[in-house]
Amino acid sequence: MKKYVCxxxxxxxxxxxxxxKGGDKPxxxxxxxxxxxxxxTASPEAHIPDHSYNRDTDFNKMLATNGNETSLLESEDVxxxxxxxxxxxxxxxxxxxxxxxxxxxxxxxxxxxxDAYVAAYRYMALTGGKLYYFNVDLWKQYPDACGVIxxxxxxGTNKEIVKPVPKPETLYGDxxxxxxxxxxxxxxxxxxxxxxxxxAEPMQPFMVYAFPLDGDEIxxxxxxxxDYHDGSIFPSGEFxxxxxxxxxxxxxxxxxxLRWSPITGETELLYEGSDFQWIARYWVDxxxxxxxxxxxxxxxxxxxxxxxxxxxxxxxxxxEDPDISYSIRNLSDGIVIARNHIIxxxxxxxxxxxxxxxxxxxxxxxGKLPMGWLDEFTAQGMTLENASLVCGxxxxxxxxFELRKRNKDRVNEPQSFVLIKYELHDGEITxxxxxxxxxEIKQNW
Numbered sequence: 001m002k003k004y005v006c007x008x009x010x011x012x013x014x015x016x017x018x019x020x021k022g023g024d025k026p027x028x029x030x031x032x033x034x035x036x037x038x039x040x041t042a043s044p045e046a047h048i049p050d051h052s053y054n055r056d057t058d059f060n061k062m063l064a065t066n067g068n069e070t071s072l073l074e075s076e077d078v079x080x081x082x083x084x085x086x087x088x089x090x091x092x093x094x095x096x097x098x099x100x101x102x103x104x105x106x107x108x109x110x111x112x113x114x115d116a117y118v119a120a121y122r123y124m125a126l127t128g129g130k131l132y133y134f135n136v137d138l139w140k141q142y143p144d145a146c147g148v149i150x151x152x153x154x155x156g157t158n159k160e161i162v163k164p165v166p167k168p169e170t171l172y173g174d175x176x177x178x179x180x181x182x183x184x185x186x187x188x189x190x191x192x193x194x195x196x197x198x199x200a201e202p203m204q205p206f207m208v209y210a211f212p213l214d215g216d217e218i219x220x221x222x223x224x225x226x227d228y229h230d231g232s233i234f235p236s237g238e239f240x241x242x243x244x245x246x247x248x249x250x251x252x253x254x255x256x257x258l259r260w261s262p263i264t265g266e267t268e269l270l271y272e273g274s275d276f277q278w279i280a281r282y283w284v285d286x287x288x289x290x291x292x293x294x295x296x297x298x299x300x301x302x303x304x305x306x307x308x309x310x311x312x313x314x315x316x317x318x319x320e321d322p323d324i325s326y327s328i329r330n331l332s333d334g335i336v337i338a339r340n341h342i343i344x345x346x347x348x349x350x351x352x353x354x355x356x357x358x359x360x361x362x363x364x365x366x367g368k369l370p371m372g373w374l375d376e377f378t379a380q381g382m383t384l385e386n387a388s389l390v391c392g393x394x395x396x397x398x399x400x401f402e403l404r405k406r407n408k409d410r411v412n413e414p415q416s417f418v419l420i421k422y423e424l425h426d427g428e429i430t431x432x433x434x435x436x437x438x439x440e441i442k443q444n445w
Contacts, residue, residue: 047264051237051288059184059235062332062391063123065281070389070400071124083417087116091434098435101156115156125183134181165211168218172196184235186213191233204228208242221260236284238263245278255279275313283331293328301327301341317361326355333393347383350374364394365424370431377403397422414440
């Protein structure tokens with residue numbers, strides 16, 4: 001089993017280190033099979049699915065398949081950026097200013113007393129003119145809750161508790177905890193892992209819950225069952241898509257992709273099979289079409305974009321090139337991003353070739369990724385470690401880079417996270433540094 005866990009971890013690590021409209025196939029309005037149905041209130045024929053996207057109410061899908069903990073939100077005026085560590089930041093869209101979202105001039109922004117400090121699980125949300133987040137630090141005040149929904153004004157003031165989210169009852173005891181949450185169309189979706197022992201064998205099931213922001217009851221919408229599972233949730237349109245990957249000691253594995261609708265109360269099975277070693281990254285477009293990449297290997301990466309058609313995967317397009325071996329880095333909003341494939345040995349080489357295509361296979365940009373912003377940090381003795389966030393659309397690309405100031409012990413190394421926007425226009429690319437945060441563990445002996 002350890003062998004397969006290590007293989008999966010290595011795949012995710014290498015993928016993270018590598019720096020609209022769907023095709024002409026119709027969207028899947030009927031699934032090959034329906035599973036785990038809950039209180040069906042309408043037949044599939046009577047209901048027309050809504051696959052549209054509304055920025056004011058919907059989860060930012062671009063964040064979902066990066067494998068990191070970053071939240072990136074956009075208002076009319078600024079970006080809000082919450083790296084995996086540190087404070088909530090604001091960044092002007094033209095890169096002219098950035099900083100912690102704190103209005104107190106005397107604040108040093110170094111501890112939890114800072115107004116920009118939010119104990120926020122991924123992912124935050126901007127809806128109804130408020131910033132929402134899921135706080136798990138209030139467990140002493142709310143011992144019967146798995147977390148607390150909080151919100152604040154766009155300038156960081158007027159923080160308030162909206163409501164606690166009750167701990168759900170599970171078949172796996174009290175060992176479960178939310179891994180991340182998604183705010184989407186008035187519902188908080190929770191991806192919930194559990195640790196479980198069955199017949200002296202460790203298990204890792206997961207559950208998906210829905211908690212309405214205007215209600216008080218947490219609802220189980222999916223339970224993976226026993227064995228070792230990993231997976232993800234991907235709210236899109238009216239649905240919450242669920243990816244379930246299961247494997248065992250014998251080396252057997254299987255993927256499922258399902259979707260649950262709060263409108264019909266039904267869970268549909270869109271795909272079940274072993275075509276891939278793990279569907280770790282996928283995209284659902286505004287017509288309900290599901291895309292992923294083919295099998296990733298350490299030697300060649302992944303080069304083909306696959307499209308799901310009535311439960312069967314078919315090749316949509318590829319990133320084959322006679323001169324450079326490209327590997328798919330991420331599937332995002334109307335685009336797929338590939339980079340020159342590397343076998344990482346650290347630090348990361350900043351000489352990066354990227355190729356961005358639309359889902360019809362046409363090219364948005366192909367060439368070097370500008371890295372001029374890096375000079376300032378290398379002058380401070382920092383090295384480029386990885387690109388933990390890579391997402392965007394055909395007009396702009398967002399990348400969050402991690403840098404470290406290495407020491408001989410490789411322990412408690414200072415870190416910087418840098419957010420860069422790349423504007424794409426007529427086959428050209430321009431870098432705009434939006435902001436950076438510095439993190440250092442200070443020990444007072």
